Amino acid sequence: MATRIVIFEDNEKVRSSLVTLLGNESAYVVTGAHPDASDVGRRIRQETPHVVILDIDMPGMNGISAIPLIKEVDPEISIVMYTQFEDDEKLFKSLCAGADGYVLKKTSPGNLLAAIEEVRAGGAPLSPAVARKVLFSFRDQRQSSHAKYELTDREIEVLQLLIKGYSVKLIAAELHIAYDTCRSHLRNIYRKLHVNCGKEAIAKVLAEKIVL
Amino acid sequence: MATRIVIFEDNEKVRSSLVTLLGNESAYVVTGAHPDASDVGRRIRQETPHVVILDIDMPGMNGISAIPLIKEVDPEISIVMYTQFEDDEKLFKSLCAGADGYVLKKTSPGNLLAAIEEVRAGGAPLSPAVARKVLFSFRDQRQSSHAKYELTDREIEVLQLLIKGYSVKLIAAELHIAYDTCRSHLRNIYRKLHVNCGKEAIAKVLAEKIVL
DNA sequence: GCACATATCACCCTAAAAGGGGATTGTGGA
DNA sequence: TCCACAATCCCCTTTTAGGGTGATATGTGC
Incomplete structure (x- = not known):
């Protein structure tokens, strides 16, 4: 036809x-x-x-x-x-x-x-x-990096949950660790990403397509 | 050649x-x-x-x-x-x-x-x-939507600053409005996006490429 | 004029997050 | 062996965010 x-x-x-x-x-x-x-x-x-x-x-x-x-x-x-x-x-x-x-x-x-x-x-x-x-x-x-910030495996796990919108408490529960442990990881993440809070971290990670 | x-x-x-x-x-x-x-x-x-x-x-x-x-x-x-x-x-x-x-x-x-x-x-x-x-x-x-959530112009302005990692206080200062006004807008945004907090909103907006 | 949405602001209270300071394990390398 | 570092946990304080419940002004459409 x-x-x-x-x-x-x-x-x-x-x-x-x-x-x-x-x-x-x-x-x-x-x-x-x-x-x-x-x-x-x-x-x-x-x-x-x-x-x-x-x-x-x-x-x-x-x-x-x-x-x-x-x-x-x-x-x-x-x-x-x-x-x-x-x-x-x-x-x-x-x-x-x-x-x-x-x-x-x-x-x-x-x-x-x-x-x-x-x-x-x-x-x-x-x-x-x-x-x-x-x-x-x-x-x-499709470029993704995440290597340059030298995050540890555990930090990446925490970050992945963070960028899904999880609260600190929820992340801790999900990973079966204490609330303070989770905060400790987050502090290290914030330092490595040069941000001051979770919202900035989410914005930076998603905007720059880090992790994934 | x-x-x-x-x-x-x-x-x-x-x-x-x-x-x-x-x-x-x-x-x-x-x-x-x-x-x-x-x-x-x-x-x-x-x-x-x-x-x-x-x-x-x-x-x-x-x-x-x-x-x-x-x-x-x-x-x-x-x-x-x-x-x-x-x-x-x-x-x-x-x-x-x-x-x-x-x-x-x-x-x-x-x-x-x-x-x-x-x-x-x-x-x-x-x-x-x-x-x-x-x-x-x-x-x-490259799909972007933002229409389906029926955000007002002002709400979009607030949201754009939010996803840049701004705090509520900073957004208010940037837009020359009161802190409570800003919170009011954010509450309406959260309701319209069906989220419960700023982090979820950022995650949702950036993951789904709303606004932009 | 009236209903409705929008944008603006206010006050109260609780929960969450962040900042700072620790401490303890275990592992791997110098 | 000792040091660095990651991962774990705890305590304290301050700041921020969020929920509730209002109010006021200003438009727009019927």
């Missing part, structure tokens, strides 16, 4: 060239091509696409806002952003809103075909520069 | 077929092909590759451990993992260790060539299933 595609793209020229490009392939059927994202829910319901090609900068509703509306109709529909924008803001917002791919317009039209294939195969087609940004961001968000 | 490539792959057959595949392309020069990652630093220094193809499961040192050693020699060297493993553990560890791409062996050899091209172009070549996992993980880590 042919892949059903709907296009949202305000630029007349780009839109018609996409329709031509995709129309030449028997594997694709363009069931809709619109210059804006108004009434996007109804259109998607009528045109039942497998893949939506979505521009970001359009008059009226912008492409990013349209993403959740499309996924609301059917979360199985794949959304590929097709845009000239390379800035982190639009990129991250799009991906977090639920876009499955992000292809830059400066790449060749053939790449868009490849992206459609990839997204149909369950992939996440990203232009090289975009993939790089996502990878770097991904990496940054 | 041809792209210089070094291969680490313990399987004799796979390794030689890679050498043949890449040798047939004039754009590539394989300057090294090794069955394990022992002495990886010295080898990389001698063979000065642009791109390293790295298997994960090898006798002796595994591929993931080799990543930082390669990047240590020259962080400009691109590393493409080439493996049969699709599990999250190896994938995330590889990417966090500094791998620039992750290609599954089950994909066609042509995809490996495409991946080398993509990584040379500054991209992050990921097999479709892998790209999907990275994207989902990326999205999960």
